[in-house]
Amino acid sequence: MAREAGVHISTASRALNPSTAFIVHPVTVERVAEAARKLGYRPHPLARGLRTNRTMSVGVIIPDVENPLFGPIIAGVESVLVEDGYSVLIGNADRGPNHADSLVEDMLERHVDGLILATPGRVVSDTARQAQRDVSMVLVNRSVDDDSIPAIVGDDHAGIGLAVRHLRELGHERIGHVAGPEWVSTGRGRRDAFLAWMSTVGLEADIDLVEEAEWYQVEPGTTAALALLSRHPDLTAIVAANDLLGLGCYRAVRSLGKVIGVDVSITGYNDMPLLDLMQPSLTAVRVPYRRMGVDAATTLLALIAGEDVSPGRVLLSPTLAIRSSTGPPADRG
Amino acid sequence: MAREAGVHISTASRALNPSTAFIVHPVTVERVAEAARKLGYRPHPLARGLRTNRTMSVGVIIPDVENPLFGPIIAGVESVLVEDGYSVLIGNADRGPNHADSLVEDMLERHVDGLILATPGRVVSDTARQAQRDVSMVLVNRSVDDDSIPAIVGDDHAGIGLAVRHLRELGHERIGHVAGPEWVSTGRGRRDAFLAWMSTVGLEADIDLVEEAEWYQVEPGTTAALALLSRHPDLTAIVAANDLLGLGCYRAVRSLGKVIGVDVSITGYNDMPLLDLMQPSLTAVRVPYRRMGVDAATTLLALIAGEDVSPGRVLLSPTLAIRSSTGPPADRG
């Protein structure tokens, strides 16, 4: 052990710890550092944690690791936390609604220093709320209605605005919306944004132009789009609340014998990989997911450091990837 | 603390630990359990780890978390480890070739009980090799040439066989291969498998029918396919070493004015999400990635438990998802 090699006992501890090294004579510091290097000594994080009550680890709870959306978030989170010496514990809450809570408890039990939740929903469970008393916590890609927990989310209002304005500028006047489930914060938020933007661009904000899909998947998207198009056969464009819903719209439009991007333009949301390879490639609002992860981790670090972070949400600006699923409306005979 | 609430001191420890509870009087066990529940007591994993030298955590090192391929692997790994009380530490080695090594060292420093590596390459770094002395280690989705570390990998020979036989059965006789880079184990392996299967099905195993793509991406796939098709304009089918390469072939075939699935059939490999939504949908060899994660974790657990696991590779059988990018060869004028 470094202590034997270099000099004496706990001076080594002080020397090796940046925040106490200044107490120690520079020469001694150097000697200790040298010895540590030579012996390949590494402080044992468990022993340290036991003493300092910090594990230098944070838990990240993801609703479904298999969803490509979360890769960039995890990467972003990891990149900043690793920099500060933290490890990232992944929890995959794919076993139903209560699974996330049980993961939160696991993480608490492990005494993580912080928690990042990406699980959906507009309210947070009691478990999570209680957890907030014990550890620093931040939400990513979702928020709570009362904004009581800091959240990093995409600016859905701006994103939907990008899509609606793009369509409006192309000349569309009859635009519909295939919405996500209302109990998910993005489902509700994007729907509201759609209606708001319709007014803004001078079109009628009719709730009847919205059809809610049961879930963010292709199949429900098709169903919803068919319902929407049967109510409003004259629609020339659909803003989908999600890429998969957008792809679902493809099927609906095709089954009606219409051409995507000509008879009916479609926009997606999120911009997942491979969208540019679809036929036609899907115009989509791109959300900066990696950035989201980075910001969430940064916020968490600030929280852990005791800086006071205002709760409430931080909005990240999306961009629009314009592809071939959108075009000017076809002239109507 | 439970000790005060219930009875006396370290009896509680024994009572709470399943593997020592039998020593304690059942009544006492119950009393302790009760008290623990009431006080919301949770054993501190750090203190325990300090004593037992086990952290109940394992590190998983992924070359790129953003690649959708690894989601299922992580999910599989996590699902079995969580069951046994382990936590999963994720390392994202996306910062170049040496990043993985530095992550391995981080993990070692944290005293993980085991390590799962998914980083590519046909040999393992010295760091990793040394790490194997300190902790249990298993490879997933890659192996080492000398099989000195247990590895769970897809059976590429069988997978390519699925593709080649499928095409052969459709009636194809002139089949080419767009290969992955040779320095990656899958690139080399699938190429060899392709040549072997060509002989097996009674076709000529000509190395000239293989074109190596620079990297597993769409663009290089197009380039390679164009080179291949200019050498062999009469090819009626292409086996791609990877889905993205397969999609790259789409572009090449189209740019030649030919129809995919009619003039030229194409198969992919891996079966990533959304492939079924491509136009035409891509026939692909499906690798059981989640299962891979599950098996890797199970093997690791066995290793940790001290059971002797034979090193060498475990091959997981792929299946074939037949879609519309493959069909009988068109009659030639």
Next chain:
DNA sequence: GTGAAAGCGCTAACAT
């Protein structure tokens, strides 16, 4: 500026 000693919360001998 450095040493000595206590103790973080647990588990594992060793008593009883």
Next chain:
DNA sequence: ATGTTAGCGCTTTCAC
């Protein structure tokens, strides 16, 4: 079947 004791490897008062 339960209580006692020591100590995992570190940080942190408290002396010197």
